[in-house]
Amino acid sequence: MGSAGRRPSMLQQNRLAFEDSIMTNLEKGNQQPKGQEWTLVQPSSAPPTPERTLPVYLSYFDMLLTEDCTWLSKGLAERPEIDHGLKTEQQKEPEQCPIVDSQEICVPTELDYQNGVHLEERSLEQVQTMVVGEVLKEIETACKLLNIAADPMEWGVGNVQKWILWTEHQYRLPQIGKSFQELSGKDLCSMSEEEFRQRSPVCGDILYAHLDIWKSAAWMKEKTCPGDSRYNGNTLLSTAAPAGCADEGWMDTEADSSCSGQPIHLWQFLKELLLKPHSYGRFIRWLNKEKGIFKIEDSAQVARLWGIRKNRPAMNYDKLSRSIRQYYKKGIIRKPDVSQRLVYQFVHPV
DNA sequence: GACGAGGAGTCTA
DNA sequence: TAGACTCCTCGTC
Numbered sequence: 249m250g251s252a253g254r255r256p257s258m259l260q261q262n263r264l265a266f267e268d269s270i271m272t273n274l275e276k277g278n279q280q281p282k283g284q285e286w287t288l289v290q291p292s293s294a295p296p297t298p299e300r301t302l303p304v305y306l307s308y309f310d311m312l313l314t315e316d317c318t319w320l321s322k323g324l325a326e327r328p329e330i331d332h333g334l335k336t337e338q339q340k341e342p343e344q345c346p347i348v349d350s351q352e353i354c355v356p357t358e359l360d361y362q363n364g365v366h367l368e369e370r371s372l373e374q375v376q377t378m379v380v381g382e383v384l385k386e387i388e389t390a391c392k393l394l395n396i397a398a399d400p401m402e403w404g405v406g407n408v409q410k411w412i413l414w415t416e417h418q419y420r421l422p423q424i425g426k427s428f429q430e431l432s433g434k435d436l437c438s439m440s441e442e443e444f445r446q447r448s449p450v451c452g453d454i455l456y457a458h459l460d461i462w463k464s465a466a467w468m469k470e471k472t473c474p475g476d477s478r479y480n481g482n483t484l485l486s487t488a489a490p491a492g493c494a495d496e497g498w499m500d501t502e503a504d505s506s507c508s509g510q511p512i513h514l515w516q517f518l519k520e521l522l523l524k525p526h527s528y529g530r531f532i533r534w535l536n537k538e539k540g541i542f543k544i545e546d547s548a549q550v551a552r553l554w555g556i557r558k559n560r561p562a563m564n565y566d567k568l569s570r571s572i573r574q575y576y577k578k579g580i581i582r583k584p585d586v587s588q589r590l591v592y593q594f595v596h597p598v
Numbered sequence: 599g600a601c602g603a604g605g606a607g608t609c610t611a
Numbered sequence: 612t613a614g615a616c617t618c619c620t621c622g623t624c
Contacts, residue, residue, distance in 0.1 A: 511611070513614075546603090560616075565601085571615060573603065578614095589601060589624085602623080609616070 301579075323336055387465050389524060390414055393557060395512065399466035400459060403433025406559060413556055424448040424455065437463060514571050515580050515594070517557055518542070521550065540594030541584050 265461050391398050394414055396407040403411065412425045427447040428436065436459060444452035477542035512520075521528040522542055531546040531553070547565035555563030572592060584593045 558615080563616085567616060567618090568612090569602070570604085570617080574615080576603090583602085587602090600624090603621085604617080607617085607619105610614090611612100 315404045381463060384465060387462060389527060390418075392520060393553065395557060398462070400433040400437050400462050401466070403436070405430055405432055408433055408436055410556060410559065411462075412455070415455060417552070417556070419454070419458075421454065424451060427452075428455075463587060512557065514554065514568070515575060517554060518550075519594075521553065535591060539584075542592060542594075542595070543588070544590040544592075 265504055381591055387398060390411075394407070396403060396408045396410055399410075400411070408428060408476075409425055412428055415421065416423060416425065424447075439456075441453055442458045444456040446452070448455065465541075512561050518532065521532045522534060525533060528546075531549045532542060532544050535541045535543050544565075547568075551563050551565040551568045554568055576583075579595050581592050582595055584591055
């Protein structure tokens with residue numbers, strides 16, 4: 249990767265190695281477990297669901313790689329007169345390259361326009377960069393949700409189980425947590441793919457691939473200069489404040505538990521879920537964000553996520569709702585004026 | 599049956 | 612000790 253004649257910096261080399269790792273493992277992670285069938289996920293305007301995030305990324309990648317990039321490079325080679333048009337278009341939409349330094353990755357040089365191969369490489373880089381950014385955001389979200397470190401080497405036995413439970417849930421893998429009981433993050437990281445397969449013949453290799461993505465992300469983070477934000481689609485790799493601390497207005501100033509380092513409260517957790525409608529909108533969503541009114545769409549899933557977060561496998565909605573009702577007295581949550589089932593309201597939305 | 603409300607005891611950081 | 616978990620009863624839809 250990278251244009252000829254320019255020597256990549258150390259940071260670039262790290263980034264490229266990381267991208268390779270991500271792309272390789274995404275393909276592995278996209279495999280379906282033996283005996284299970286995944287429905288084909290078509291790239292569409294619909295937001296990725298939690299269960300299908302990686303397949304969606306890969307579908308986008310496949311589509312762009314096999315169709316768009318080929319068409320683009322061929323077309324440009326044959327019709328040099330449209331080159332400038334493309335350049336203008338790319339400059340118009342920098343948000344399509346949301347992660348990396350635009351000078352180095354997003355904006356092709358004149359030489360690139362004269363060489364379709366180079367352009368194809370750059371298009372591939374852009375797609376990879378986009379995919380990597382989304383994966384990093386996913387990891388960041390998971391870290392917040394599970395309250396675990398981004399680096400698997402730092403995980404204790406409980407954290408490993410949380411991560412496995414989350415991965416099972418996220419990618420609809422069969423239950424394999426028992427096969428990896430009493431393993432710390434270090435133990436997990438020292439295992440080979442073969443050892444993963446031995447512990448879980450059905451999807452050990454997939455779990456290994458997902459772990460490798462996390463390891464790669466942690467490695468990249470370690471190599472990245474403090475404060476460098478070129479990879480933080482939000483903030484995973486930045487030493488600045490976490491993403492949730494700055495965006496989305498009133499919610500994050502209080503709700504994001506990762507900002508405070510304090511044990512998370514249920515009301516904070518609910519706000520965190522509400523903050524990620526693209527991931528959890530099917531489970532919990534705003535009815536009226538200004539008034540703080542929200543509805544739990546899938547009570548079992550919300551309870552399950554809360555149970556994972558708090559390491560309470562026996563959590564259910566009955567218990568979760570009891571905790572919510574405790575907030576009535578404290579003036580944190582109440583039932584809306586027009587009471588509806590599974591609908592609650594934050595007392596102080598602003 | 600699922601959900602909502604609330605009492606009361608227990609656990610845990 | 613506060614907050615959350617757990618179990619329980621009772622009422623409503």
